[in-house]
Amino acid sequence: MVAGGRAECNERNRSVVEGIRRGLRTHGVRRSESRLMSAALDGLGGSRAQVVELVGDPGMGKTWLLNETAREAAARGIRVMHDRYTESRRNALLRTLAMALCPEGAPDLVDSLPRGTRDRLIELMGSPWVWGDPGEHENRHMLYQTMRILLSACSSDGLVVLLDDAHWADGGSVEMVEQLVHRPLAAPLLMVVAQRPRQASARLRGALAHGVEIGTVRRIELAPLTADQSAEVLGASADDAALRELHNESRGIPLYLRALAGERERGRVPEQQATLILDEIGHLDACEFRVISAAAVLGDESDLDTLTAVADIGLEGTRTALGGLTRRDLLRPIGDSSYFTFRHPLVRRLVYDRTERSWHAAAHRRAAEFLAGRGASAAQLAVHVERCISGPDSGDLAVLCAAADDALMSDPETAIRLLRTALRFQGEGRARIATMLRLAKALGVAGRLRESRDLLDETLRLIPADDDHDARVTTTAFYTLVVCLLGDYAKARSLLEGELTKLPADVPPRETTALIIAHGAIGAVDGVAPTCDQVKLARRLAALHEDRVAEVGALALGALCDAFQDDAEGAAHYATAAAALTDRLSDADLAAHPEYLGILGWAEALIGRAEDARRHLRRGTTIARKRCHVHLLPVLLVGEAALRMNAGRPGEARRLAAEAREVAERVNAEHVRGMALVLESLAAAWTGRPAEAVELGEEAERVLHERRFHWSAAAPVALAVAARLSGDPRRCMMLLLDAGGGGLNALPRGLRASALETLTAAALDIRRTGAAPVPAALTGEWAELARRAADAADAALRPGPRAHALTALAHARRADGDPGGALELYREAVRLFAAAGATHAQALAVTAQAACLAALGRRAEAEGAVLLAAELARRSGAAAVEEQVRRLDLDGVPAGADAPVTEDRLAVLTVREREIAERAGLGRKTREIAEELSLSPRTVDVHLTRIYRKLHITSRAALARMMAGVG
Numbered sequence: 001m002v003a004g005g006r007a008e009c010n011e012r013n014r015s016v017v018e019g020i021r022r023g024l025r026t027h028g029v030r031r032s033e034s035r036l037m038s039a040a041l042d043g044l045g046g047s048r049a050q051v052v053e054l055v056g057d058p059g060m061g062k063t064w065l066l067n068e069t070a071r072e073a074a075a076r077g078i079r080v081m082h083d084r085y086t087e088s089r090r091n092a093l094l095r096t097l098a099m100a101l102c103p104e105g106a107p108d109l110v111d112s113l114p115r116g117t118r119d120r121l122i123e124l125m126g127s128p129w130v131w132g133d134p135g136e137h138e139n140r141h142m143l144y145q146t147m148r149i150l151l152s153a154c155s156s157d158g159l160v161v162l163l164d165d166a167h168w169a170d171g172g173s174v175e176m177v178e179q180l181v182h183r184p185l186a187a188p189l190l191m192v193v194a195q196r197p198r199q200a201s202a203r204l205r206g207a208l209a210h211g212v213e214i215g216t217v218r219r220i221e222l223a224p225l226t227a228d229q230s231a232e233v234l235g236a237s238a239d240d241a242a243l244r245e246l247h248n249e250s251r252g253i254p255l256y257l258r259a260l261a262g263e264r265e266r267g268r269v270p271e272q273q274a275t276l277i278l279d280e281i282g283h284l285d286a287c288e289f290r291v292i293s294a295a296a297v298l299g300d301e302s303d304l305d306t307l308t309a310v311a312d313i314g315l316e317g318t319r320t321a322l323g324g325l326t327r328r329d330l331l332r333p334i335g336d337s338s339y340f341t342f343r344h345p346l347v348r349r350l351v352y353d354r355t356e357r358s359w360h361a362a363a364h365r366r367a368a369e370f371l372a373g374r375g376a377s378a379a380q381l382a383v384h385v386e387r388c389i390s391g392p393d394s395g396d397l398a399v400l401c402a403a404a405d406d407a408l409m410s411d412p413e414t415a416i417r418l419l420r421t422a423l424r425f426q427g428e429g430r431a432r433i434a435t436m437l438r439l440a441k442a443l444g445v446a447g448r449l450r451e452s453r454d455l456l457d458e459t460l461r462l463i464p465a466d467d468d469h470d471a472r473v474t475t476t477a478f479y480t481l482v483v484c485l486l487g488d489y490a491k492a493r494s495l496l497e498g499e500l501t502k503l504p505a506d507v508p509p510r511e512t513t514a515l516i517i518a519h520g521a522i523g524a525v526d527g528v529a530p531t532c533d534q535v536k537l538a539r540r541l542a543a544l545h546e547d548r549v550a551e552v553g554a555l556a557l558g559a560l561c562d563a564f565q566d567d568a569e570g571a572a573h574y575a576t577a578a579a580a581l582t583d584r585l586s587d588a589d590l591a592a593h594p595e596y597l598g599i600l601g602w603a604e605a606l607i608g609r610a611e612d613a614r615r616h617l618r619r620g621t622t623i624a625r626k627r628c629h630v631h632l633l634p635v636l637l638v639g640e641a642a643l644r645m646n647a648g649r650p651g652e653a654r655r656l657a658a659e660a661r662e663v664a665e666r667v668n669a670e671h672v673r674g675m676a677l678v679l680e681s682l683a684a685a686w687t688g689r690p691a692e693a694v695e696l697g698e699e700a701e702r703v704l705h706e707r708r709f710h711w712s713a714a715a716p717v718a719l720a721v722a723a724r725l726s727g728d729p730r731r732c733m734m735l736l737l738d739a740g741g742g743g744l745n746a747l748p749r750g751l752r753a754s755a756l757e758t759l760t761a762a763a764l765d766i767r768r769t770g771a772a773p774v775p776a777a778l779t780g781e782w783a784e785l786a787r788r789a790a791d792a793a794d795a796a797l798r799p800g801p802r803a804h805a806l807t808a809l810a811h812a813r814r815a816d817g818d819p820g821g822a823l824e825l826y827r828e829a830v831r832l833f834a835a836a837g838a839t840h841a842q843a844l845a846v847t848a849q850a851a852c853l854a855a856l857g858r859r860a861e862a863e864g865a866v867l868l869a870a871e872l873a874r875r876s877g878a879a880a881v882e883e884q885v886r887r888l889d890l891d892g893v894p895a896g897a898d899a900p901v902t903e904d905r906l907a908v909l910t911v912r913e914r915e916i917a918e919r920a921g922l923g924r925k926t927r928e929i930a931e932e933l934s935l936s937p938r939t940v941d942v943h944l945t946r947i948y949r950k951l952h953i954t955s956r957a958a959l960a961r962m963m964a965g966v967g
Contacts, residue, residue, distance in 0.1 A: 029229040029254075030061055036220050037069045040190055041076065044158045049151075049189035051181055053208045055197055056222030058329065058343065059255030059277070062194040065222070066162045069192065073160045081154070082162040087283045087328075090170035144176055148185060155187035166193045167200035174204045181211035198329045224252025234261050249345075256346050274350055280328045281351070287313055291321040292330060296352035297363045299383065300345055303338045309370040310363050364388040368399075378402035386421045397422050397431075404438055409591055409627035412446035430471070433462050437475050444482050447630035447667035453482045472499065473511040480518055481595075485631055487671040487709065489526035493519065513541040513550040514593070520557045521599050527710035527748060529564035530557050535574075549589055552581050553596040559603035568798070571607045575600065579612060587623050594623040598636050605643060606750075608798050610837055614643050634664035634672045641679045646800060648839030648876040654683035674703035675711060681718040686840050688879025690726030697722050713739045713747045717755050724758055725880040729765035732758060733774070742778070743785060753789050753804035756782060760811035767815050776816070783812035800841075803832035807845050814848075819855040826852060843872035843881045847888065854890055862890055871950050909950060916943045920956055921963025 040052050056062050063084075070080045151159070163169075169177070177193060197205065211217030230247040231238040233254060246264070250257035259273035269277075284292065294311035295302050302310075308318040322340065325331040330347065331340045342348040352360075368384035382403035389396045400422040404415040419439040426432045436459045444452035456479040463472050476499040484492040496519040500512075516538040520530030538554035541547075555578035562570035578600050582590070590597065597620030604613035621636045623629070637660035644653035661676035677700035685693035697719035704712035716739035723732035736759045740747040744755050760782050763774040789805035810825035826849040833842035850865035866888055873881035909917060912933075919929045926944075930937045944956075953959055 029225060029232050030065055030222070033065055033220055033222060034068060036218070037065060037192075038072060040192075040218065041069070041073055041078070041160070044078065044160075044188045044190055046188065047186055049155070049180065049185040049187055049191065051177075051184070051208075051211060051217045052190065052192045053212070053217050053219045054192055054194040054222070055219060056194075057196060057198070057253065059253040060222040060224075061254050062222060063164055064254075066164055066192060066194055069160065070162055078158045078160055079154065080160045080162065082164075084164040085166055085168035085173070087168055087280070090168050091173055144179055147176060148179070151180075151189060152185055152187045155185065155189040158188040159190070161189070161191040162194075163192065164194045166195040166204065167197075169195075169201070169204060171203075174201060174207065177204065178207040181207050181216050184216050196329060198332075199327065225254060225257065226252070230257055233257055251344065253344070256344055259346060269346070269350060277347060278350055278354065280330060281354070283328075284324070285321075287311075287317050288321040288324045291318055292325055292351055293355045293359070294363060295325075295331060295340065295342065296348045296355065297360065297384075298367055300348060301334065301339050301341050303340070305338075306367070306370055307340075310367050312366065361388045361390075377406070379406050382418055386418060389421065389425060392425045392427055397426055397435075401435060401438060404442065408438075408442055408445060409629075412442045412628050412630075415442040416446060416448075433459060433471060436462075437471070437478075440475075441478055444478060444631050445629055447663070449482050449486050449631060449667050449669065452631075453479070453486060456482060469502075470509045470511065472502070473509045473515060477511050477514045477518060480515075480522065482631070484518075484522050484525070485635070485667070485669045485672065487669070489522055489710070492522050493526070493528075496522070508541060510541075510545045510547065510550075513538050513545070513547060513554065516541070517550070517553040517557050517596070517599070520561065521595070524560055524564065524602075525710065530561040532561060535561050548581065548585060549593055549596070552578055552585065552590070553593060553599065555581065556596055556600035556603060560599055560606070563603050563606035566792075568607050571603060572609075575604050575607065575609065575612070579604075579616070582616065582619075587619070587626065590619075590623055591627045594620040594627070594629055594636065595632050596620075597623070598632075598639055601639055601643070605646070606798070608800070608836065610643060610647060614640070614647075617643060630663065631667055631669075634660040634667065634669055634676065637663065638672060638675050638679065641676070645679055645682055647837045648841065648843075648878070650683040650686040650840060651877045654680055654687070657683065670703055670706075671709045671711075674700050674709070675714065677703060678714045678718045681715075682721055685718070685722040685725045686876075686878045686880050688883060690722055690880070693722035693726070694719065711748055714751060717747070717751055717758070720755070720758050720762070724762055724765070725884075727765075729762035729769075732762040733766070736762075742781070753801040753808070756786055756789060757804045757808040757811070760786065760808040760815070764811045764815045774815075779812050779815050783809055783816075786812060799832040800836040800838055803829045803836060803838070803841065803845070806832065807841075807848070810848065814852065814855075819852040823849060823852040823856070839872055839876035840878040840881065843869050843876060843878055844884070846872060847881060847884050850885075850888055854888070859890060862888075866890070867951075906951075909947060913943055913947050913950075916940060917947050917959060917963060920944060920947075921960045923960065 037052070040050055043050055054062050054065060066082070070082050073080050151161075163173075166173070166177075177191075180191060193204075193208065195204065208217050208219070212219050225233065225247070227244060227247050228238045230250070230252065231240070231243050234243060234246070234257065236243040242264075246257060246260050250260050255273060255276060259269045259277060262268075262270035262273060281289070281292075290313055291307055291311045294307050297310055298306055304315075304318065304322065307322070308315050311318055311321075313321070322331065326333060326340070329343055332343055333339070334341055342351075364384040365388040368381055368388065371380055371384070378399050381399045385396045385399045389400075400418045404418040404422075407415040407418070416439065419435055419442060422435050423432070423439065426435055436455060440452045440455040440459060443449075443455065456475060459475050460472070460479065463475065476495060480492040480495050483495065496515055500515060500519070516534050520534045520538075524530055535554060535558040538557060539551065542550035542554050555574050559571045559574035559578060562568075562574060582597065582600065597616045601613040601617035601620065604610075604616065617636060617639045621633065621640055624633045624636055637656050641653045641656035641660060644650075644656060657676045657679035661673050661680065664670070664673035664676055677696050681693045681696035681700055684690075684696055697715060700718060701715035704715045716735045720732040720735040720739075723729070723735065736744065736755055740752070740755060744752050744759070747755055760779070763779050763782070766774060786805050786808035790802055790809060806825050806829040810822040810829065813819075813822035813825065826845050829845045830842055830849060833839075833845055846865055846869040850862045850869060853859075853862035853865055866885055869885045870882060873879070873885060906914060906917070915933060916929055919932065924932075926937050926940050929935070930940045933940075944959075947959065948955075951959070951962060953962065
């Protein structure tokens with residue numbers, strides 16, 4: 001019974017609370033308050049008594065500060081009287097003064113008093129009413145006067161009176177404090193009154209507040225700890241995320257902070273802190289304990305009617321008990337509403353833990369029934385149902401499953417817990433299969449892929465092959481996604497193909513569209529292009545079922561299909577339609593399938609729509625985060641990172657790839673982790689960290705080689721880039737030839753153009769070092785491959801691949817001793833890289849262009865190209881290219897005449913900077929330019945400063961000459 005729990009708590013509190021209250025330490029974080037108390041001790045030399053009000057909520061450290069003050073006073077040789085009020089001992093001030101008359105307390109004090117005063121004191125202290133509340137006694141004024149005399153006598157050599165928990169003080173004590181505040185003693189006395197403002201009587205608070213106004217009371221308020229102070233209490237770093245979490249959860253209250261830290265370390269709140277927090281519980285009567293136990297069952301908030309139903313003691317009993325609980329500040333009213341909350345969630349948890357388990361089940365059942373009558377949501381009911389369910393009750397099971405469905409996208413771990421509870425009580429049959437599928441999905445969404453796969457495997461075996469097609473299709477659709485994420489693409493495709501052949505031809509189930517889209521996308525990832533038939537069927541079924549989200553997936557699959565088949569026009573048509581429909585759908589609409597945004601982004605990237613691809617992938621990632629699609633998040637992050645890498649933003653790419661790697665590792669998606677490592681390696685190589693790039697690339701190669709993944713060759717390609725940029729061309733060449741063969745045909749098609757550029761660059765570097773050159777026949781073969789690749793790539797829709805192919809062809813020309821022919825190819829490649837937004841690759845191509853110009857003796861143009869390459873490399877963060885630019889030696893190139901400025905030189909400017917440069921070159925003044933472009937003159941001047949820096953000029957006249965040279 002609840003009463004038994006109350007008695008147990010009461011006994012525990014009585015036995016240990018007094019012994020451990022003084023054990024709490026705040027590690028000196030209350031330094032400013034301690035200095036104020038020390039200053040009050042310094043003031044004892046004055047002629048007037050002092051009163052200090054120490055204010056703070058429970059657990060703020062009032063008792064600790066009083067103890068520190070007592071120790072300091074004793075160290076100074078000052079007498080200390082220290083007592084604590086409690087609910088059952090409310091006259092601490094009178095008791096403290098009475099103890100001064102005891103021989104063991106002050107053996108010479110009584111004899112030193114005047115005879116009349118001494119006789120009156122002895123007579124009063126012998127009266128039984130002194131130990132109660134003298135507030136209504138006819139002799140109380142004589143008692144107070146006598147107490148003042150006694151205080152004066154005790155204070156002759158200095159006295160400190162410390163009264164803890166004065167919010168429990170009786171009327172007599174409050175009246176005595178009032179007198180001391182309004183008529184301070186002319187004695188070296190310091191009285192410290194510590195109280196909780198929410199629990200103190202209005203009279204005590206009023207007396208002390210008035211004393212603050214007239215200057216006889218100093219108020220010290222203990223505020224919540226700052227994050228730095230919490231860090232000091234726990235001996236942790238203020239930057240520690242766990243510390244910040246504990247600080248926020250504790251609300252800066254030292255006692256709760258220590259309790260929560262102990263709970264995190266030991267799995268339970270340490271007994272010392274738990275007993276202190278529940279100090280008042282031992283004083284509750286049976287009804288009060290019943291109501292606070294009911295409140296703990298109901299959660300952080302509850303109202304009078306619900307508490308009445310759960311406590312089961314009647315409305316009047318509940319209302320009376322609530323009065324006692326709010327007076328003790330265990331429960332607090334929420335604003336002007338009829339709701340109540342615990343003063344801290346930790347108090348609720350401790351009260352719940354102290355209540356007998358046998359009472360919990362009945363209380364939760366009463367709560368569930370009452371809330372159901374109010375029309376509460378499944379999530380609200382499930383909190384109680386899962387704690388009182390005892391059999392296969394269909395209503396209870398329906399509540400748990402509905403609540404799990406609601407929680408799936410926002411809190412999958414809660415969904416897992418609820419569904420496992422439901423499965424424990426559910427019998428065999430279709431309902432159990434549906435619950436198993438729900439649980440498998442929750443496990444997958446939470447990133448627990450292997451558990452999800454195993455449960456899905458069991459679920460599929462339980463569904464008859466010729467029955468319940470909806471269940472089979474739904475299960476298979478998610479099963480293949482999980483298997484794919486675990487890296488087994490062949491099994492995923494086999495499952496999909498097998499299931500698709502079993503479906504009825506007339507009206508396939510709604511989820512069939514998801515099966516078809518999954519089959520096409522998984523095949524594409526594994527190197528098998530989607531087919532037109534798949535796209536047509538997916539679109540027909542999406543229209544049949546009026547499923548707009550499925551239509552997005554079907555259109556995205558169509559764009560991917562045509563992009564794989566080099567049908568840029570068809571891919572663009574599908575991508576445009578998919579993007580338009582996607583923009584009309586909300587994130588909530590797309591929440592079940594954010595991977596469709598990933599498919600669309602992939603297709604857009606393949607046809608050169610980089611900005612659209614970034615937008616859709618970013619939206620997919622945002623939805624995956626918001627809806628807790630942990631299983632899809634690393635795939636979408638890898639896609640985002642790849643786009644950032646291709647756009648010349650290696651720093652951003654590395655951040656996204658690192659997150660993808662961490663999430664993939666957590667969910668056991670090893671091939672996704674491998675691809676994230678590839679991107680991290682590339683980012684490290686371009687940003688000038690060759691050793692790190694090699695280490696990451698080698699780890700990626702180990703991971704992907706073991707998985708036999710279609711894109712496994714990305715790892716040696718990344719390693720080759722790292723080797724090239726770090727000055728090891730032979731290893732670069734060996735890695736590429738080993739992975740792709742002499743013609744690089746073993747590489748995925750999407751990697752061939754950039755790999756061919758890297759390969760020919762390595763051959764060129766080997767020739768420049770004077771080592772044994774690569775055979776001319778081989779470089780000639782690569783040149784032919786580059787030419788074909790350039791011809792095949794559409795410059796308008798796929799500028800990046802064409803630029804890589806042209807750069808490879810230019811490298812081959814340079815290796816054959818034709819810098820002039822190479823120069824024109826480099827210039828075209830630079831233009832295409834700029835169109836693709838690949839600033840890092842553009843910087844590297846301009847560097848090669850500068851080398852050609854130097855070889856042709858065109859020093860002025862070479863110097864301009866060097867400046868441009870350096871600026872592009874700086875802008876993209878490509879430190880490896882900056883190093884190559886620094887290594888270019890133009891000292892041996894004759895100066896010659898100034899060459900005309902080319903468009904390449906101006907490529908370093910943004911669109912807005914180019915607009916301003918053109919107008920400034922025509923002689924327009926700052927104000928005129930500002931008016932034309934609707935800018936402020938100051939903004940124009942800022943842009944001009946940047947233009948001068950980027951073009952390495954110092955005046956408008958120089959800018960005018962340069963713009964005139966461009967023509």
